[in-house]
Amino acid sequence: MAVLTLEAVWKRYGEHTVLRGVSLVVEKGEVLCIIGPSGSGKSTLLRCTACLESFSGGIARLDGEILGYRLHGTKLYPLSPRALAAQRTEIGMVFQHFNLFANLSVLDNITLAPMLIRKLSRQQAEQKARQLLERVGLVDKEKNFPAQLSGGQQQRVAIARALAMEPKVMLFDEPTSALDPELVDEVLAVIKDLAQEGMTMVVVTHEMAFAADVADHLIFMDDGVIVEEGEPISLLSNPNNERTRSFLRRFLQQNKAVLEGQTVRSSFQALSLRESENARLEGQVRQATTKGSTSSRNTARRPGQAGHNQDDGSFSQGRHFQIIQTVTEPNSQW
Amino acid sequence: MTPTISGPDEWAIARQRHLSWWISATFIAVLAAGIAYSLYMNPNVDHHTIGKYLFSHAILSGLRTTIILAIVSQAIGILLGIILAVMRLSSNPVGKFIAGAYIWLFRGTPLLVQILFWGNLALFYRHITIGIPGFVIASYATKNVITAFVASLLALSLNEAAYMAEIIRAGILSVPSGQTDAAMALGLSKLQTFRKVVLPQAMPVIIPPSGNQFINMVKMTSLVSVIAGGDLLTEAQNIAAANLRTIELLFVASLWYLAVTTLATLGQSRIERVLGRSKRSVGQRSSPIRGARVVGALIDDHI
Numbered sequence: 001m002a003v004l005t006l007e008a009v010w011k012r013y014g015e016h017t018v019l020r021g022v023s024l025v026v027e028k029g030e031v032l033c034i035i036g037p038s039g040s041g042k043s044t045l046l047r048c049t050a051c052l053e054s055f056s057g058g059i060a061r062l063d064g065e066i067l068g069y070r071l072h073g074t075k076l077y078p079l080s081p082r083a084l085a086a087q088r089t090e091i092g093m094v095f096q097h098f099n100l101f102a103n104l105s106v107l108d109n110i111t112l113a114p115m116l117i118r119k120l121s122r123q124q125a126e127q128k129a130r131q132l133l134e135r136v137g138l139v140d141k142e143k144n145f146p147a148q149l150s151g152g153q154q155q156r157v158a159i160a161r162a163l164a165m166e167p168k169v170m171l172f173d174e175p176t177s178a179l180d181p182e183l184v185d186e187v188l189a190v191i192k193d194l195a196q197e198g199m200t201m202v203v204v205t206h207e208m209a210f211a212a213d214v215a216d217h218l219i220f221m222d223d224g225v226i227v228e229e230g231e232p233i234s235l236l237s238n239p240n241n242e243r244t245r246s247f248l249r250r251f252l253q254q255n256k257a258v259l260e261g262q263t264v265r266s267s268f269q270a271l272s273l274r275e276s277e278n279a280r281l282e283g284q285v286r287q288a289t290t291k292g293s294t295s296s297r298n299t300a301r302r303p304g305q306a307g308h309n310q311d312d313g314s315f316s317q318g319r320h321f322q323i324i325q326t327v328t329e330p331n332s333q334w
Numbered sequence: 335m336t337p338t339i340s341g342p343d344e345w346a347i348a349r350q351r352h353l354s355w356w357i358s359a360t361f362i363a364v365l366a367a368g369i370a371y372s373l374y375m376n377p378n379v380d381h382h383t384i385g386k387y388l389f390s391h392a393i394l395s396g397l398r399t400t401i402i403l404a405i406v407s408q409a410i411g412i413l414l415g416i417i418l419a420v421m422r423l424s425s426n427p428v429g430k431f432i433a434g435a436y437i438w439l440f441r442g443t444p445l446l447v448q449i450l451f452w453g454n455l456a457l458f459y460r461h462i463t464i465g466i467p468g469f470v471i472a473s474y475a476t477k478n479v480i481t482a483f484v485a486s487l488l489a490l491s492l493n494e495a496a497y498m499a500e501i502i503r504a505g506i507l508s509v510p511s512g513q514t515d516a517a518m519a520l521g522l523s524k525l526q527t528f529r530k531v532v533l534p535q536a537m538p539v540i541i542p543p544s545g546n547q548f549i550n551m552v553k554m555t556s557l558v559s560v561i562a563g564g565d566l567l568t569e570a571q572n573i574a575a576a577n578l579r580t581i582e583l584l585f586v587a588s589l590w591y592l593a594v595t596t597l598a599t600l601g602q603s604r605i606e607r608v609l610g611r612s613k614r615s616v617g618q619r620s621s622p623i624r625g626a627r628v629v630g631a632l633i634d635d636h637i
Contacts, residue, residue: 050519052515052518052519081523081524082523085518085521085522085523086521087521088518088519088520088521089520089521091519092519093516093519095512095515095516095519097512099510099512099513099515099516100516101513101516101517101530101531101535102513102535103531103534103535112520112522112530113520113521113522116522116526116530117520117521117522158516161516161520162519162520165520165521
């Protein structure tokens, strides 16, 4: 079931058109990465999806419900501020410049929204906040203020703050672009963890390697339109569109060997694992039908293997697996 | 072969002697002493009178009225100022216009004129009536409701609100928009965002000019003497009218005004220090103190 759908979204600021009819679909548990040059509308797209900006045209839906507007006959009427705020609680957003509340401690940052909106008591909210801080690896920083933390730490707190509202989908707007290179990894690790736990995510990023690693689907945007989209590794290593190719030129040159190696390596992995994987999947399905639980969701996804957990507990490798099949079958020497 | 440089291990730095500082300081000290002496030795100024009235009942009651007027007007001015600032910043065109017109009117006319206006309201509005034309709930004679004290309060607070509105608006605008973005993205309402995120971060920007406003307010209360508002200056002038010792009574009033404003200045420093502890915004590199030091250094270089 698609969690997030955008249908022909347009966004204009006066004379300037930023988004021109963008459509996309994000399935439950899927990680969508958006790459593109500055000014392409990636951040605007995220802000519109998070209901921080209004639309000039088109519709966005979260779990079927129209975001930001209600349909009356054939016209869309803007929602009241209260209904809009309620919709925003279902969407978590992480910003490029962290945007932690400077007047509150780390713990207060995370507990503010749950206490005010979900009406949790202070103990409940703080307990939850400490669990989230443990998850992002910052338990001992709960009394600190944002100004006392490094960029990477602040971003991790921002992720914990967004998670505190238990959103259906998480949006990341260039989460590591404002960080020193040595701090990027710690934040990417947290995001990757989230992805492996099955959170539906849309990540706008310049970290191509991260996109290749974690994304299920990759979109390249330029000038307000989706120029090309597809499976991450094939798109990054062999783009069809000329514009995509020129954008990725530097990345392609630097990472030629790595990308080729990754494709080969992951397909080899897939091949050798196929037999054991099939046996394991069969066991899982049997387990799921007898137990009726989705505990098998938490089996770790190996890096480079894109895929998502289906609702019945089986682990589908989706498109990636199919591509490997066509690559490996003719070459029987492997 | 590499040449070796020989010399003392430590180059002693001579202490800078600012001769110009000493000369200018001496000159100013002599000048100030001269003025003070001439005032003290002036035969037309009677020190005994100053001492007699400094703690008299009338003066102290006037002082009390001044302090009450200053504090209450400033408080009302701040509250009304917040409302006006929010109206100015809202997307509602009606609110924007009303707030803008109010600020234009009350900043555009002299405070003295506003005080005279409120003080003489009874001249053109004989009665204050609650109700609608045809159906009257209650009616009062204006001169009974709008006393000199009430008129002073009205004039001072409404005038102050116009200035505070601009200060508070500047404070709100100083909070980075990302803070509001994050708060809205979490699902907080506009009011919640304002109360919990924006206003606390706007305070360090609002406090210094507000302290300035309060110190001005203490002195502006002296203007209500034109409608006999019962403040410090009114009492001083009343006494002077009786015993003809105008300068001495003005000295008395000035000493008290100086005492109150000094206390207010100290209070402001304390508030700033308390509020500034944890409210530094993210990414702040320079501090106002550093800026002040640079300016000070520039002045030093050019004396």
